[in-house]
Amino acid sequence: MESRKIYNRIAILRKEKSLTRNELADKVGVNFQTIGYLEREEYNPSLDLAFRISEVFELPVDLIFSTEPLTPLSQLLTKK
Amino acid sequence: MESRKIYNRIAILRKEKSLTRNELADKVGVNFQTIGYLEREEYNPSLDLAFRISEVFELPVDLIFSTEPLTPLSQLLTKK
DNA sequence: AATAAATATTGTAAATACACAACATTTAAT
DNA sequence: ATTAAATGTTGTGTATTTACAATATTTATT
Numbered sequence: 702m703e704s705r706k707i708y709n710r711i712a713i714l715r716k717e718k719s720l721t722r723n724e725l726a727d728k729v730g731v732n733f734q735t736i737g738y739l740e741r742e743e744y745n746p747s748l749d750l751a752f753r754i755s756e757v758f759e760l761p762v763d764l765i766f767s768t769e770p771l772t773p774l775s776q777l778l779t780k781k
Numbered sequence: 782m783e784s785r786k787i788y789n790r791i792a793i794l795r796k797e798k799s800l801t802r803n804e805l806a807d808k809v810g811v812n813f814q815t816i817g818y819l820e821r822e823e824y825n826p827s828l829d830l831a832f833r834i835s836e837v838f839e840l841p842v843d844l845i846f847s848t849e850p851l852t853p854l855s856q857l858l859t860k861k
Numbered sequence: 862a863a864t865a866a867a868t869a870t871t872g873t874a875a876a877t878a879c880a881c882a883a884c885a886t887t888t889a890a891t
Numbered sequence: 892a893t894t895a896a897a898t899g900t901t902g903t904g905t906a907t908t909t910a911c912a913a914t915a916t917t918t919a920t921t
Contacts, residue, residue, distance in 0.1 A: 721866085734912095735910075749787055755843075814880075818879080824878060
């Protein structure tokens, strides 16, 4: 199908919680190197993995992942 | 990682719009048989495909897909 | 500056997603 | 009841996701 690249906020969200990739990987249930691949956006997560990450961060999938390059989360909070 | 099964509302949403699988497949940009696989939940879509479907239906990913078996959408609209 | 911890890179292998084809079955329309 | 359209089933092939290992590089800590 020629899959589009999906952008994500994993690295920022992980740092907000002061987690290492290893720690996040444990919570999510994947290899720590998989977190690396995702943060570098070298490949897209499966839908299940996206959901696992969304559960760990307690945020909807659409807030963490996007088909468009991501602006900093803080920017989303400003009035306009 | 042992991927969990993801449930979805594709069939209902498609029927609400009176689309055939072929028509939905065209909009989404996949083979019509892929829509079949997804509706039967025989495999999970990639994250990109989930986003494409979410774009076609103009609904967030989390409303269409879930790690839990899905209740009818109508039920979501009732007070309680 | 030396060390340790974290992250990046490269490579191999397995599982899953997706395309596509051919045929069977079900559903809808006349 | 026929026919046509839609959906299901089975199978093969390719691409992508993930695991894991080994080593290199970067960043933090002392």
